[in-house]
Amino acid sequence: MNRRGRLIGTLVAVFAALLLQVTVLPLFAWDVGGLGVVPDLVLLVVVATALATDTRFATLTGFWAGLLLDIAPPADHLAGRWALALMVVGYVVGRLVHDNAGDVGAGSRFAREGVRRPPLPLALAAAAGGSFVGTSVFALSGLLLRDAGASIGELLPVALVALLLDVVAALAVVPATLWLLDRSTSDGLPRPAVRPAQRLRVRL
Amino acid sequence: MAIDTRPPSSRPGAPSPVRRTSTSRDPERDSGRPARSLVVALVLACAALMVVDKTGGESSPVDPVRRAVGEVVGPVQAGVSTVVRPLVDLPGALRTNGSLRDDVDRLEAENAGLRNQLAKAGYDEQRLAQLAGLRAVARDSAHALVAARVIAIGPAQSFSSTVTLDAGSDTGLRPDMTVVAAEGLVGRITSVTAHTATVLLIVDDTSSVGGRIGDNLELGFVRGHGTLGTDDRLELELADRNVMPQVGQPVVTWGSEGGSPYIAGIPIGTVGKVYESLRETSYRAVITPGVDFTALDLVGVVVPSGDQHATIEADGSLVP
Known part of the structure; x- marks a missing residue:
């Protein structure tokens, strides 16, 4: 199990996602009520990490990636909000995917290969769920701490x-x-x- | 428990066959699950971070960290942005010469059109105002009008003040019809062709219009002095020689039999000056015409109501 390689790979992915998210994607943003909404690439990297590796690593990745998102420019909100949100995403997605992997059946693809190479529908479902959980946790923490000026009605769309x-x-x-x-x-x-x-599964 | 039937050679290393074959109920299955203490610690760390940042306010202890990270990440972001933006703009740069030429042509045409519109804007406004005025005249006098435009002004050498309209017998015009503008009486038609009509202005020195002072209904005659551009172009002589016109009184037409050549109640102008004519023991009033005869454009020719060529009906509505 190449832990150092896994760590470096995750770091590269998180940094690349962060840079793309704040520099390139705003050029193609979808305007909703004056806000440019872009795909949350860092969150998706955390989701992918949760799919490919174990829950513990995904949780830690979510925490540190969120912390980076919190303090890297142009972030201006309270530090710790994205850290909490992405940590929850990593934990929840990891737990759901890994705990249910064995329930599908002994002869299934999950049982044979684990979840190291998740099928595309599972990845999309995990991305959707992770996005909803992460955005919700982030928005709710902002509401609780009175950090965001927006109301729930504005946050929902x-x-x-x-x-x-x-x-x-x-x-x-x-x-x-x-x-x-x-x-x-x-x-x-x-x-x-x-x-x-199969080889990937064994090494991770 | 699923049994791994693969040969060992396909599993280099094969560190943990237990994990692969276990179910979720198996404690070994969750070797990758974070310890509860770790999750709690991380949540608490997040909460502590938020609280520290929140209570710190302006001098938050997180700010130095933010600045340090910004010092590192900022230049990288700037670099990525510098590299990526030209790539993003690339589809715009890859357009063909032909499409660019088409664009130039299209924009030039659009530009010319817009310039044209700009140049005509004032003119169009004026014409709109004149048309609105004509509609008001039609409504006030209860006559239908044929709108026409002045296309020529007779030269001063001919010693008659005439203009030409761009409407003629084809649109139902006949000699001895009244011509009005939004501001008042213009003159009467003296001759028509199929597509033009010649109008004798009331300032012509052969023109004599029956007029009355609007305030006291005193009758008189308004005669022209034959000049377009100077003062003293119209003169009112009252029938009752004892009545003295007052400066500022309005003068309107009193109308001819059958509305030809002049219909009743069209404003001519206002009394500008009053002279006493000693020899004739009467008063002579100089009328300031309401119409600017040197800037005539849109005029209306009074036609019988219901005329098929009328463009403005007697109630002021436009006939399409």
Whole structure:
């Protein structure tokens, strides 16, 4: 198990997602009530991490990625809000995916391969759920701490549009993150030609 | 418990077959699950961070961290932005010469159109005001009008003040019809062709219009002095020689039999000056015409109500 490679891969993915999210995507933002809503790439990276690795690692990734999102410019909200939100996302997605993996059946793909290479519908469902949970936790923490000026009525359409955009962006971000984790955890050994997923599972 | 039937050679390392074969009920299955204490610690860390940042206010202890991270991330963001923005703009840069030429042509045409509109804006406003005035005249005098435009003004060398309209017998005009503008009486038609009509202005020195002072209904004759551009172009001589016109009194037409050549009640102008004519022992009033005869454009020719060529009906409505 290449823990250092996994850590480096996750760091690269989180940084790249952060940079893309604040520099490139605003050019294509969807305007909702004067706010440009962009896909939450960092959140999707956390979701992908939760899909590909274990819950503990996903929770920690969510915490640190959220903390980075909290203090890296142009963030101006209270520090810790995204950290809490993404930590919850990592934990919830990780728990749901991993705990239910065995319930599908002994001969199923999950049982054979674990959840290291999740099927696309599962990834999209995880992205949608993670987006909803993360945006909700972030918005609710803002309401509780009176950090955000918006009301629930204004937050809801933004959260729904963000959910939609996240699901679309997940089509690209989740496979990219899985590929990056796959590459960063490989140890240079020749890959089995038949079952690459199996090898990935074993190493993680 | 699912049994792993794969050969060991396909599992290099094979560190934990237990995890793969366990169910969610199996405690070994959750080796990757974070300890409860870790989750609680992280949640508490988040909460503590939020509280510290919230209570810190302006001098929050998080601010130095923010600044430090910003010092590192900011330049990277600027670099990514510098690299990416040209790429984002690339589709715009990859347009063909032909499409750019089309754009230039289209924009030039649009520009010309807009310039044209701008140049005509004042003119159009004036014409709109004149049309509105004509409609008011039609409504006030209860006559239908044919709208026409002045297309020519007779030269001063001909010693007659005439203008030409762009409407003629084709639109139902006949000689001895009254021509009005929004401000008042213009003159009467003296001759028509199929598409034009010649109007004798009331300032012509052969023109004599029956007029009355609007305040006291005294009758008189308004005669022209044959000049377009100077003062003293119209003169009112009252029938009752004992009545003295007052400066500022309005003068309107008193009308001819059958409304030809002049209909009744069209304003001509106001009394500007009053002279006493000693020889004739009468008063002579100089009328300031309401119409500016050197700037005539849209005028209306009075036609019988219900005329098929009328463009403005007697109630002021426009006939499409």
